[in-house]
Amino acid sequence: MSDDLGFDPSLKKKKKSKKVEDGSSESTPVPELDDMLSGLKKKKKSKKIDGDEETNSPVPDDLTASLGDLTLKKKKKKSLKNVDATDFEQQLEEAGVEDVSGSNNNATIDGESSNGDEEGIIPYDDLLSRFFDILKKNNPELAGDRSGPKFRIPPPVCQREGSKKTLFANVQEIAQVLQRNPEHLIQFLFAELGTSGSIDGEKRLVLKGKFQPKQMESVLRRYIIEYVTCKTCKSMNTELKRESGNRLHFLSCKVCGSTRSVSSIKTGFQAQVGRRKRV
Amino acid sequence: MSMNQQNDPFADTGDSDSQPTSYIHIRIQQRNGRKTLTTVQGVPQEYDLKKILKVLKKDFACNGNIVKDEELGEVIQLQGDQRVKVSEFLTTQLGLSKKNIKIHGF
Ligand SMILES: [Zn+2]
DSSP states (O other): OOGGGOOOHHHHHHOOSOOOOOGGGGGOSOHHHHHHHHHHHHHHHTSSSOSOGGGOOSTTOHHHHHHGGGOOOHHHHHHHHHHHHHHHHHHHHHTTOHHHHHHHHHHHHTTOSSOTTSTTOOOHHHHHHHHHHHHHHHOTTTTTOOOGGGGOOOOOOEEEETTTEEEETTHHHHHHHTTOOHHHHHHHHHHHHTOOEEEOTTSOEEEESOOOHHHHHHHHHHHHHHHTSOTTTOOSOEEEEEOTTSOOEEEEETTTOOEEEEOOOOOOOOOOOSSOOOO | OOTTOOOOTTTTTTOTTTSOSOOEEEEEEEOSTTOEEEEEEOOOTTSOHHHHHHHHHHHHTOOEEEEEETTTEEEEEEESOOHHHHHHHHHHTSOOOGGGEEEOOO
16 A cells, blocks of 8 residues: 555655654554544544644645755754644645544544454554545545656756856756746846846856855745745645736646735845946 | 535635735845845835944944935945844844845845
């Protein structure tokens, strides 16, 4: 059962500080499943289990997961995780899975985790599989299936170009993964880095100034938070639309359908640097 | 309840902080070589920029000046990357809300 869940392998790697807080669920072979359900239980039983922030569902943590080894700051990650848990619970509830989780609860809490001979009680493992079958069929994104490498963001490749410029080689690729117009992303980079630049013959971005891949990463991360991730479900499978008639941009989520407006990119004040203005 | 419903009741969440009235923008720009410049745009009118500049220059031991921009008003310029320190100053000394301060750059 664990093999066909479609979990991103990078997700699994990250979860090390995790404990099974519910003794009766020991029989479950897949820790991820436990997590999801404990998330549900928490909601249902309201305060039955507290202080288990560590055991949140990993699935909606899109940003962290997809950036993979780009290592989010610890602090940030913590707070993100907490938010995710609640969001995820809401989503699950929204998706109409209460009934299943309810029966699961009973089975687990009464300690009847996996003996099928009890009358009228479906074995815990079967419930789990059923739950995931339904979830996968109807809401594949929630079951952790996010169509493979599509949302894995490659690390930015930056080289120095001479002594004053930086070559950002894979902007196009990154924009493509994020499903954004490269122009939009580049406009953001210019505004945030307080610089300008051009595109070379191989569609690479040439930026004025020296920038490290790490710095580019932190700017990209902010771009993703502001212009890519859905704030409701944290998915990065979103679309940026421009409302005809006005100049507002809307971010609409392809997973949960939520829409929010995003601010347009403003360069703001730019100081006169380098050579004096030619008069 | 159907599991494949697409419209989301939470559609309006998480957006309350994306369009506030006015932000203070703290930016960094590279100058020649490895030198940088910090700019502070959007400090509310009621504050005396000259006095603030004087304190900042002394506290951070850096040079600085005020530039008037036709659209964006008066902007403080400081030498070096003073973004975090400026932000701290604005919140602790001037009592401005951190929510209204946007730090840009890398
Ligand atoms: Zn969404």
